[in-house]
Amino acid sequence: MAGVSAxxxxxxxxxxxPDAPATAIPWGRLRRIAAFKQDLFNPEVISLAIATDTDExxxxxxxxxxxxxxxxxxxxxxxxxxxxxEWWDRVIDPVIKHDEVELYVRS
Numbered sequence: 001m002a003g004v005s006a007x008x009x010x011x012x013x014x015x016x017x018p019d020a021p022a023t024a025i026p027w028g029r030l031r032r033i034a035a036f037k038q039d040l041f042n043p044e045v046i047s048l049a050i051a052t053d054t055d056e057x058x059x060x061x062x063x064x065x066x067x068x069x070x071x072x073x074x075x076x077x078x079x080x081x082x083x084x085x086e087w088w089d090r091v092i093d094p095v096i097k098h099d100e101v102e103l104y105v106r107s
């Protein structure tokens with residue numbers, strides 16, 4: 001998740017590749033975030049499905065970059081988001097099970 005940042009107004013993601021300018025997604029446009037596991041590789045890949053008012057995107061830890069720092073950005077800017085420490089084990093175990101864990105839903 002290289003190139004990911006946040007400020008008071010928005011989450012900034014390099015949606016068009018790591019060398020592309022970051023796209024600002026205003027915090028108020030985030031509608032839903034869910035974490036899930038993809039058993040495609042060994043080890044598994046943990047992903048986040050992020051829905052905005054107009055788009056849906058998927059980010060995963062295999063994209064590289066500071067995953068813990070990225071999830072910390074979500075925790076510090078979204079009221080009510082489930083902290084990383086509370087959802088990680090629910091997603092990763094058991095090994096061959098695809099459980100989606102809802103982390104945030106805008107009310």
